[in-house]
Amino acid sequence: MRGAEKDVSDFxxxxxxxxxRRQIQVLFLGAVSTFSLIIPFAAxxxxxxxxxxxxxxxxxxTRPAAIAPSRRAAAARTARANRRGPAxxxxxxxxxxxxxATAERAxxxxxxxxxxxxxxxTKTDTPLIETPQSVSVITTDQVRNQGAVSIxxxxxxxxxxxxxxxxxxxxxxxxxxxxxxxxxMPGLYVDGLRIPSSNYVHFNGLEPYGAERIEVLKGxxxxxYGGSGTGGVLNYVTKLPTAQQFGEVSISGxxxxxxxxxxxxxxxANKEGTVLWRLTGVVRDGETQVDFSxxxxxxxxxxxxxxxxxxxxxxxxxxxxxxxxxxxxxxLPASGTVWPNNxxxxxxxxxxxxxxxxAFNTEIATAGYQLSHDFTDYLTFRQNLRYxxxxxxxxxxxxxxxxxEAAGQxxxxxxxxxxxxxxxxxxxQLQGKFNTGILSHTTLVGVDYRNSSFRDTAFGxxxxxxxxxxxxxxxxxxYAIGAMSDNTGxxxxxxxxxxxxxxxxxxxxxxxxxxQDFVTTQIDNGLANTTVAKDASAFTGRAAVMYNFDxxxxxxxxxxESFLPLLATGVGGxxxxxxxxxxxxxxxxxxxxxxxALFTFAAFDLTRDNLAVYVPAATSYEQIGQVKSRGIELEGxxxxxxxxxxxxxxxxVDAMVTQxxxxxxxxPTTVPLNRASLWSDYTLQTGPLAGLQFxxxxxxxxxxxxxDANTFKVGASTVLDALLAYSHDNWRLSLNVTNLxxxxxxxxxxxxxxxxxxxxxxxxxxLTYRW
Numbered sequence: 180m181r182g183a184e185k186d187v188s189d190f191x192x193x194x195x196x197x198x199x200r201r202q203i204q205v206l207f208l209g210a211v212s213t214f215s216l217i218i219p220f221a222a223x224x225x226x227x228x229x230x231x232x233x234x235x236x237x238x239x240x241t242r243p244a245a246i247a248p249s250r251r252a253a254a255a256r257t258a259r260a261n262r263r264g265p266a267x268x269x270x271x272x273x274x275x276x277x278x279x280a281t282a283e284r285a286x287x288x289x290x291x292x293x294x295x296x297x298x299x300x301t302k303t304d305t306p307l308i309e310t311p312q313s314v315s316v317i318t319t320d321q322v323r324n325q326g327a328v329s330i331x332x333x334x335x336x337x338x339x340x341x342x343x344x345x346x347x348x349x350x351x352x353x354x355x356x357x358x359x360x361x362x363x364m365p366g367l368y369v370d371g372l373r374i375p376s377s378n379y380v381h382f383n384g385l386e387p388y389g390a391e392r393i394e395v396l397k398g399x400x401x402x403x404y405g406g407s408g409t410g411g412v413l414n415y416v417t418k419l420p421t422a423q424q425f426g427e428v429s430i431s432g433x434x435x436x437x438x439x440x441x442x443x444x445x446x447x448a449n450k451e452g453t454v455l456w457r458l459t460g461v462v463r464d465g466e467t468q469v470d471f472s473x474x475x476x477x478x479x480x481x482x483x484x485x486x487x488x489x490x491x492x493x494x495x496x497x498x499x500x501x502x503x504x505x506x507x508x509x510x511l512p513a514s515g516t517v518w519p520n521n522x523x524x525x526x527x528x529x530x531x532x533x534x535x536x537x538a539f540n541t542e543i544a545t546a547g548y549q550l551s552h553d554f555t556d557y558l559t560f561r562q563n564l565r566y567x568x569x570x571x572x573x574x575x576x577x578x579x580x581x582x583x584e585a586a587g588q589x590x591x592x593x594x595x596x597x598x599x600x601x602x603x604x605x606x607x608q609l610q611g612k613f614n615t616g617i618l619s620h621t622t623l624v625g626v627d628y629r630n631s632s633f634r635d636t637a638f639g640x641x642x643x644x645x646x647x648x649x650x651x652x653x654x655x656x657x658y659a660i661g662a663m664s665d666n667t668g669x670x671x672x673x674x675x676x677x678x679x680x681x682x683x684x685x686x687x688x689x690x691x692x693x694x695q696d697f698v699t700t701q702i703d704n705g706l707a708n709t710t711v712a713k714d715a716s717a718f719t720g721r722a723a724v725m726y727n728f729d730x731x732x733x734x735x736x737x738x739x740e741s742f743l744p745l746l747a748t749g750v751g752g753x754x755x756x757x758x759x760x761x762x763x764x765x766x767x768x769x770x771x772x773x774x775x776a777l778f779t780f781a782a783f784d785l786t787r788d789n790l791a792v793y794v795p796a797a798t799s800y801e802q803i804g805q806v807k808s809r810g811i812e813l814e815g816x817x818x819x820x821x822x823x824x825x826x827x828x829x830x831x832v833d834a835m836v837t838q839x840x841x842x843x844x845x846x847p848t849t850v851p852l853n854r855a856s857l858w859s860d861y862t863l864q865t866g867p868l869a870g871l872q873f874x875x876x877x878x879x880x881x882x883x884x885x886x887d888a889n890t891f892k893v894g895a896s897t898v899l900d901a902l903l904a905y906s907h908d909n910w911r912l913s914l915n916v917t918n919l920x921x922x923x924x925x926x927x928x929x930x931x932x933x934x935x936x937x938x939x940x941x942x943x944x945x946l947t948y949r950w
Contacts, residue, residue, distance in 0.1 A: 299412065329347075370549065462477055481498075490552055504538065567602045670700070678693060689723070698717075803839070854879065
């Protein structure tokens with residue numbers, strides 16, 4: 180399967196600074212080192228990590244004597260700062276979007292579908308109505324109500340985004356697309372730190388039940404994140420300990436012999452509330468719609484927060500996920516899927532592999548911490564650190580096109596491979612708030628570092644039956660692992676220094692950001708016994724302006740850039756130069772006064788340059804490619820007090836290849852011109868049926884081109900989803916059905932021999948108890 184992909188990936192890191200010289204000891208690269216941060220007071224805000232590390236404080240708690248001195252010191256600092264600083268420094272301006280009633284914070288829980296704050300775009304806790312860039316937030320309530328069991332499913336109702344391009348049976352979780360660009364490799368983050376992927380290990384398979392929220396930042400974002408893709412960033416925000424004791428246990432079962440148990444619990448570990456804990460877990464035994472394909476998972480995520488004094492918070496985080504899955508991508512021909520083969524259709528359950536051999540097994544483990552310390556009321560240092568390990572074992576036979584189309588005889592190719600990834604990332608940030616005359620500033624400076632290494636090995640696999648009939652399969656069970664076909668190792672380190680200033684002049688705001696990255700990449704080919712290395716550096720910027728009217732309307736304009744170091748070699752075995760991207764975006768956000776709702780309109784113009792294009796005649800990659808993506812997006816979310824939730828989305832994306840050896844003027848595969856969705860659910864509030872919830876959604880994906888030359892199209896599709904639930908006391912019983920009508924359709928094609936079915940009807944019933 181290794182040769183069937185054209186993906187390239189990369190890695191990244193960042194940090195920040197204040198007025199006086201301070202010696203701050205931080206854990207950097209696994210060792211304690213001292214460094215000086217010198218920042219002019221006029222630029223005294225910094226923050227390098229995302230989102231802001233804050234932990235819910237107990238509403239009322241005993242004040243232990245050990246903490247009292249710190250509180251007195253904090254009060255003294257506040258008094259001193261108030262005497263010398265601007266009066267407005269005491270707290271950020273609270274707009275209607277700040278959700279003061281529920282005390283929402285950028286990385287915290289949201290009640291309902293409407294998030295009002297985020298840290299993904301700015302790395303500061305900023306209201307979305309004051310963020311001049313498109314950000315979509317998927318809350319835990321939305322994930323629960325829609326019955327999403329993967330990150331891909333959670334993104335189905337998000338404008339301009341697809342999390343399951345290759346269909347719901349993609350156990351590899353490789354189909355993430357934002358604004359027409361594949362973002363699987365370079366755009367995945369957990370709590371603002373990049374979790375690298377190789378060409379074959381994809382991190383967006385992480386368990387959605389472990390996330391407090393899933394956020395999508397659309398467009399180039401290298402000014403904050405360094406090497407990342409043109410389309411945007413997906414940020415998985417981890418569940419953190421809370422000050423309130425709680426617990427939840429669920430059992431569920433449904434289609435494809437799926438059985439799952441999950442739990443989430445935590446609260447204070449001591450009566451003072453200075454130690455908090457949380458433990459989240461999932462165990463699943465299941466299958467997919469594809470024959471002989473498992474979908475088993477174990478996930479566990481502990482977290483502990485320590486608050487030794489009023490100014491310091493540290494949260495230790497870890498998770499472990501073990502998947503034992505089958506191979507869901509069969510690489511089926513267009514004849515028999517997109518159109519009939521002599522009146523015949525390949526079943527959606529068809530399996531092209533060898534039973535007992537095909538598998539896609541993954542292990543993911545991470546450990547790290549989030550640290551926050553307030554030097555004054557206006558100056559905060561944060562550090563986010565994580566080590567991540569991933570291992571993937573891929574055993575697969577997959578379709579290779581017809582050898583006899585009329586008879587339905589399909590060629591098969593086999594591969595056995597292993598991938599290992601180790602990465603370390605640390606992000607240091609300093610954030611400050613201050614005034615200069617009539618201007619108020621939230622300034623962020625930071626430095627981050629990432630070091631990643633991975634190795635891919637692959638072997639050819641053969642069987643005594645290299646062909647299979649797609650309409651009447653007769654499975655062989657023998658296989659033989661042959662010679663090694665790939666032995667590639669990659670090491671990459673990246674250091675980034677960045678700064679950002681959010682400036683306010685009344686209701687007019689400006690945002691300026693810039694970042695300098697230094698990247699070193701080394702690739703060794705174990706088969707050819709060669710090693711190549713390349714150093715790269717890039718400066719990327721971002722600028723935006725926004726105006727917030729009293730009536731909740733906020734127009735904005737933004738410009739942003741990206742760069743992406745490539746992990747591929749070109750002619751002569753030399754490493755390629757980084758890709759680059761530029762976006763112009765104009766939009767309007769609307770938050771109706773008195774409503775828990777947020778509506779966004781955005782128009783964008785994206786250009787991806789220096790694209791690595793595989794040239795068959797040269798049997799290598801050449802950087803002669805460019806793709807443009809232009810379009811509009813509309814998105815609205817609403818959660819009303821009477822129990823009504825609504826999410827609507829529409830995207831028009833016109834993507835075109837503008838530089839290429841042969842396909843200039845063609846549209847990229849899998850990118851629909853139109854995509855729309857609407858979800859609504861309602862819970863009865865009174866009467867004998869109070870607690871009854873019902874809802875549903877409709878999803879439409881327009882037609883897409885099925886190959887690079889645009890010789891055939893994959894038809895449009897429209898499917899329905901449904902929800903029925905009842906809550907009473909601490910119990911909730913629910914039934915979610917996706918693709919209610921069991922519509923059979925092709926999710927995507929990349930060639931005449933590379934098509935993938937979407938998932939058919941799936942029903943899951945769940946019983947939950949909360950305390």
